[in-house]
Amino acid sequence: MVNPRSAGIDIGSRFHVVAVPAELDDDPVRKFSSFTNDLKSIAEWLLAIDIKTVAMESTGIYWVPLYEILVGRGIEVFLVNARHAKNVPGRKTDISDSQWLQQLHSYGLVRASFQPDPCIAKLRAYFRQRDILVRYRSSHQQHMQKALMQMNLQLHHVVKDITGLTARRVIDAILSGERNPEKLATLRDRRCKETEATIAAALDGNYQEEHLFELKVAVEMFDAYSAKIRECELAGQVVLNELAGDDYIEPEKQASDCQIRGNGFSFNPQALITSLAGHDLLSLPGLGPATVITLISECGLDMSRWPSAKHFVSWLGLSPQNKISGGRVLSSRTRQGATRAGSAFWMAAVPISRTNTALGAFQRRLSARVGKGKALIATARKIAILYYNMLRYGMAFQEPGASAYQKASQERHVRGLERRAKALGYQLVPTG
DSSP states (O other): OOOSSEEEEEOOSSEEEEEOOGGGOSSOEEEEESSHHHHHHHHHHHHHTTOOEEEEEOOTTTHHHHHHHHHHTTOEEEEEOGGGGOOOSSOOOHHHHHHHHHHHHHTTOOOOOOOOOHHHHHHHHHHHHHHHHHHHHHHHHHHHHHHHHHTTOOGGGTSSOTTSHHHHHHHHHHHTTOOOHHHHHTTOOTTOSSOHHHHHHHTOOOOOHHHHHHHHHHHHHHHHHHHHHHHHHHHHHHHHHHHHOTTSOOGGGTHHHHHHHTOSSSSOHHHHHHHHHSSOGGGSTTOOHHHHHHHHHHHOSOGGGSSSHHHHHHHHTOSBOOEEETTEEEEOOBOSSOOHHHHHHHHHHGGGGGSSSHHHHHHHHHHHHHOHHHHHHHHHHHHHHHHHHHHHHOOOOOOOOHHHHHHHHHHHHHHHHHHHHHHTTOOOOOOO
């Protein structure tokens, strides 16, 4: 028995069932409501009988309040994936689930899910909320374009982004009552590629009251979400500055710089990332500021939480989950439902095939052999390993280039041919 003073908790939306060893209490299985006072009672009861560690299933988000209360009282909590603690065959009840979980945990048969430090958890909450708001805002951007198209205003054909500088000037002028296409075209930014005449032709529309109302509502909703996104970014920036320490520059000194760089944030993340990690994570192929901020908020900065890079990519869902029985490989697919960090690495690997880098050459070679999907996952796995090694061991990244990779690949191919020829009693002789 590895954890003799352990408890198991079956989490529910209305009540929680707590099971402790029978020798520690006359009433070893108790049911508590999900109200805050009852959650505090759980912690007090467990401390009273000297429970050292607790295992609970990660059921929805119902586990969060109890987890935070127990951790705050100094109890070690193992957050367990429900698939790893399936009940034995027979009757399934909340009581039997809690007892089974306690029994598994007492013998050390369940593994704790990764939980970041409180500061990283706070950062993760802010940037997850930002991602949700960005998705909501994008739907209103589509509504803006729909309303413009219904009035035959071909704005998206003459500007790159209908939420950019030129487009917003034009849309705001239309909502203010301007209908003359020549006057609207004069609002063109000097950096716009299209001429005023082309823009004026695209803005000769058929204005209808109901479509203008639809455009007005979409613009107001887009601006409202943009304001909330900025609030999330500023709140996340405060946490990032705390993690970076006192040596980092003040946020006020970054505002103008971030507007010049146009990185999608209301602050400059490049210097923050370097100060946090101590290494230039942006030098890794495919990783931009937004991706690195997502990875820091999801994984933290302490890579020692994973014993090796293989453990890290397995947690990300980027390595094959081999199922072997009787010496036969039944399945070797990657796990479905990758983590947010795993998805970030996967997205970082998408544009790499178009680059003249070693990873780009690797992805193109693998795509021709096993398909684009598997090649993307393999490339994402390589990026994740580079990220892990840079953060944990401080290994610097140097881009060898596509030609160096192709040369090394050719040399491996030649060595393989030499081995095959030798096994058949032949010897390869170079022709040139």
